[in-house]
Amino acid sequence: MTALSGWGRWPRHESELVVPRNARRLTELQTSARGIVARGNGRAYGDAAVGERITLSTQGLDRFRSFDPETGRLTVEAGVLLSDVIDVFLPQGFFPPVVPGTKFVTIGGMIAADVHGKNHHRSGAFGDHVERLSLALPDGRVVECGRGHEPGLFAATFGGMGLTGTILDATFRLMPVETGWLRRRVIVADDLEDAMDALAGAAGATYSVAWIDCLAKGEALGRSLVQAADHAGEHELGERERAAGLFPAAPRGRLAVPFELPTGVINRASVAAFNELYFRKGAADAETPRLVPWDPFFFPLDGIGHWNRIYGRRGFLQHQCVVPTRTARAALADILERISARGRPSFLAVLKQFGPGRRSLSFPLEGFTLALDLPVDEGVDALLAEIDTVVARAGGRLYLAKDSRQSRDTFEAGYPDLPAFRELRRAIDPDGRIASRLSGRLGL
Amino acid sequence: MTGDGTTASLLVIGGTSDIGRAAALAYAQTGRRIMLAARDAETARRNADDIAARTGVPVSLHALDLLDTDRFEAFVDDLPMLPDTVLCVVGELGEQRRAESDIGHAQRIMRVNFEGPALILGIFAERFVARGTGTLIGVGSVAGDRGRASNYVYGAAKAGFSAFLSGLRNRLSASGVRVITVKPGFVRTRMTEGMKLPPVLTAEPEEVGHAILEAERGGSDVVYVRRVWRGVMTVIRMIPEPLFKRLKL
Numbered sequence: 001m002t003a004l005s006g007w008g009r010w011p012r013h014e015s016e017l018v019v020p021r022n023a024r025r026l027t028e029l030q031t032s033a034r035g036i037v038a039r040g041n042g043r044a045y046g047d048a049a050v051g052e053r054i055t056l057s058t059q060g061l062d063r064f065r066s067f068d069p070e071t072g073r074l075t076v077e078a079g080v081l082l083s084d085v086i087d088v089f090l091p092q093g094f095f096p097p098v099v100p101g102t103k104f105v106t107i108g109g110m111i112a113a114d115v116h117g118k119n120h121h122r123s124g125a126f127g128d129h130v131e132r133l134s135l136a137l138p139d140g141r142v143v144e145c146g147r148g149h150e151p152g153l154f155a156a157t158f159g160g161m162g163l164t165g166t167i168l169d170a171t172f173r174l175m176p177v178e179t180g181w182l183r184r185r186v187i188v189a190d191d192l193e194d195a196m197d198a199l200a201g202a203a204g205a206t207y208s209v210a211w212i213d214c215l216a217k218g219e220a221l222g223r224s225l226v227q228a229a230d231h232a233g234e235h236e237l238g239e240r241e242r243a244a245g246l247f248p249a250a251p252r253g254r255l256a257v258p259f260e261l262p263t264g265v266i267n268r269a270s271v272a273a274f275n276e277l278y279f280r281k282g283a284a285d286a287e288t289p290r291l292v293p294w295d296p297f298f299f300p301l302d303g304i305g306h307w308n309r310i311y312g313r314r315g316f317l318q319h320q321c322v323v324p325t326r327t328a329r330a331a332l333a334d335i336l337e338r339i340s341a342r343g344r345p346s347f348l349a350v351l352k353q354f355g356p357g358r359r360s361l362s363f364p365l366e367g368f369t370l371a372l373d374l375p376v377d378e379g380v381d382a383l384l385a386e387i388d389t390v391v392a393r394a395g396g397r398l399y400l401a402k403d404s405r406q407s408r409d410t411f412e413a414g415y416p417d418l419p420a421f422r423e424l425r426r427a428i429d430p431d432g433r434i435a436s437r438l439s440g441r442l443g444l
Numbered sequence: 445m446t447g448d449g450t451t452a453s454l455l456v457i458g459g460t461s462d463i464g465r466a467a468a469l470a471y472a473q474t475g476r477r478i479m480l481a482a483r484d485a486e487t488a489r490r491n492a493d494d495i496a497a498r499t500g501v502p503v504s505l506h507a508l509d510l511l512d513t514d515r516f517e518a519f520v521d522d523l524p525m526l527p528d529t530v531l532c533v534v535g536e537l538g539e540q541r542r543a544e545s546d547i548g549h550a551q552r553i554m555r556v557n558f559e560g561p562a563l564i565l566g567i568f569a570e571r572f573v574a575r576g577t578g579t580l581i582g583v584g585s586v587a588g589d590r591g592r593a594s595n596y597v598y599g600a601a602k603a604g605f606s607a608f609l610s611g612l613r614n615r616l617s618a619s620g621v622r623v624i625t626v627k628p629g630f631v632r633t634r635m636t637e638g639m640k641l642p643p644v645l646t647a648e649p650e651e652v653g654h655a656i657l658e659a660e661r662g663g664s665d666v667v668y669v670r671r672v673w674r675g676v677m678t679v680i681r682m683i684p685e686p687l688f689k690r691l692k693l
């Protein structure tokens with residue numbers, strides 16, 4: 001038994017971690033156990049990848065299966081890391097169709113959470129690019145799922161958080177890119193209204209995202225830096241970029257947070273400093289498009305190892321909601337006001353626009369998504385409960401990959417396809433073998 | 445490329461081993477064509493597909509059990525080509541305590557770590573001499589540098605393999621055939637799964653894979669991975685026997 005948690009380091013639960021070396025062994029373990037769930041690289045923040053009793057690591061399923069350079073079609077085992085895919089294929093001129101904010105996630109984890117990137121408004125979620133997968137069911141069967149095979153199981157697996165079975169391998173297409181550089185423009189938005197308009201206005205760009213200064217109040221509420229970017233063509237590179245490489249490598253092991261800082265170090269002052277700095281730096285090169293390398297653009301936090309330790313022993317909470325376009329302005333203003341009024345700065349606040357979503361438990365729906373990082377302290381529960389109410393009233397929902405605390409009411413209100421998902425679970429897993437802390441908590 | 449313009453090839457004996465997989469990938473990244481020999485066809489197939497998908501080089505599979513010495517000649521004859529380099533990574537740690545009283549177990553450790561690897565590389569040595577070129581690489585272990593209470597059956601077999609490679613190298617030094625001995629210390633692989641290993645002395649399989657490739661590219665005869673092990677083992681070998689026998693190692 002080990003105490004396992006998600007990337008947020010809280011809550012911790014006892015669970016036995018097993019690491020099968022191949023799919024056959026994994027399937028045997030899954031069918032002989034009860035209270036088991038798959039775990040990829042543990043980057044979900046909450047309790048999704050912690051089994052009630054046993055946690056099934058996919059670390060041993062780390063093989064690439066096949067690649068077709070003509071079509072970009074790649075088949076890999078589910079435990080392959082996104083960073084590994086990028087390391088191998090970016091130098092060959094290919095990039096994944098959708099990437100989350102860290103590259104240290106597994107392909108299985110990306111499917112199970114149906115992750116989104118900064119291009120959801122254009123490209124949808126990762127699941128939209130998955131052509132097929134094989135799934136180990138709790139009864140021991142391994143089924144091939146795709147649009148033509150088991151379409152119900154296939155659809156429910158995107159966003160299904162491991163609860164439909166364990167993904168063994170999957171096929172998706174990489175997209176061709178000429179370089180590892182992005183042409184990025186930064187737009188300074190004076191308030192929330194401005195930021196949302198800027199995001200909507202940047203919808204033509206492949207990638208867009210807004211970093212919100214959470215301390216700004218009143219008139220300036222929602223003051224942001226909006227980034228819009230596209231993959232750069234080879235002809236756009238200057239001497240500096242060429243010297244750094246057509247496909248610059250990800251810097252390795254730049255910095256690491258070596259130990260847990262005492263809770264409270266991330267106080268108002270340090271966050272204010274961070275936000276101020278970020279805002280000024282962004283403003284300085286605003287509007288002029290600049291070429292930036294792929295790694296810090298997509299994965300700004302990956303350069304700092306174990307950065308989750310800065311939140312101290314008590315852990316931190318990540319909160320991510322999405323609200324539909326029609327209610328978004330009012331709901332987001334309400335949420336930001338509550339945060340800035342409490343003087344409970346969020347280390348990071350990121351706003352993105354989503355295009356149309358898919359069904360089942362997949363998180364994205366057409367609207368705006370706001371991600372907040374909050375250190376755990378007294379009062380955080382009350383604040384988040386208020387925010388959840390705002391979200392639910394606005395017809396929105398919370399992201400399961402980042403959740404460890406929402407109420408069942410919030411959850412049930414947010415996911416109208418939940419009854420169908422529960423029914424599918426009962427059909428494929430009548431004995432309830434697959435169970436995570438998340439599924440227990442939310443009655444999934 | 446070889447002299448006649450064909451792609452050079454590497455045969456890994458022990459194609460399911462973590463070190464063998466890493467070495468094969470390192471060679472494939474330089475454009476080498478890869479052959480994997482193994483007894484577990486399913487894992488070998490996964491490794492072969494992995495290397496081919498990552499690098500685009502062709503990888504072929506060949507069945508071989510290193511206890512099956514009678515089949516060795518036929519195995520070599522049946523290969524699609526005589527490889528340019530042969531790397532043998534086969535090995536089994538076994539259980540020292542069990543080997544002390546279970547002679548079958550002790551014999552198996554000796555055969556897997558010494559008899560099989562030495563005989564198969566011996567066959568390739570003859571073919572390489574006839575051709576006039578080739579590189580033979582054997583993976584031994586620092587455990588072969590001095591017998592210790594905790595693993596001397598395995599250590600003795602590795603020492604035997606090491607002596608065999610050293611003699612072969614000596615004999616073939618004037619021919620075009622090279623012989624390289626690789627001695628890992630601790631490596632994080634299936635063999636050491638669940639053991640507590642000192643981080644400074646422990647290599648990842650990828651490190652060993654690259655060290656093997658570098659040994660062939662450079663002129664090394666005997667390489668330790670990590671390098672600190674050469675010093676560590678020199679010290680261990682220097683301890684006088686009357687003292688050494690009383691140490692708990």
Ligand SMILES: Cc1cc2nc3c(=O)[nH]c(=O)nc-3n(C[C@H](O)[C@H](O)[C@H](O)COP(=O)(O)OP(=O)(O)OC[C@H]3O[C@@H](n4cnc5c(N)ncnc54)[C@H](O)[C@@H]3O)c2cc1C
Nearest residue numbers: 040041042043044100101106108109112115116161162167
């Ligand atoms: C810094 C940071 C930034 C992030 N940014 C984003 C973002 O921009 N967009 C976004 O969508 N997400 C984002 N995330 C969340 C992250 O992408 C998801 O939580 C992802 O699922 C993590 O993948 P993992 O391999 O670590 O999976 P884990 O955290 O180990 O598991 C996540 C879920 O997937 C299930 N699972 C894992 N492997 C399998 C499998 N083989 N078969 C079935 N189920 C499986 C688990 O049971 C669990 O429910 C971010 C996380 C971090 C830490």
Ligand SMILES: NC(=O)c1ccc[n+]([C@@H]2O[C@H](COP(=O)([O-])OP(=O)(O)OC[C@H]3O[C@@H](n4cnc5c(N)ncnc54)[C@H](OP(=O)(O)O)[C@@H]3O)[C@@H](O)[C@H]2O)c1
Nearest residue numbers: 460461462463484509510533534535585628630631633635
């Ligand atoms: N890991 C360490 O710390 C360490 C240290 C020093 C030296 N070494 C040496 O490094 C080499 C590679 O080991 P590893 O660490 O990569 O461990 P490993 O993954 O366990 O590799 C051992 C390999 O030997 C193969 N093998 C065993 N018996 C065989 C037989 N009769 N016929 C054919 N193949 C057989 C295994 O095949 P199957 O998959 O079929 O079992 C496996 O491929 C070994 O020689 C080992 O002694 C390892």
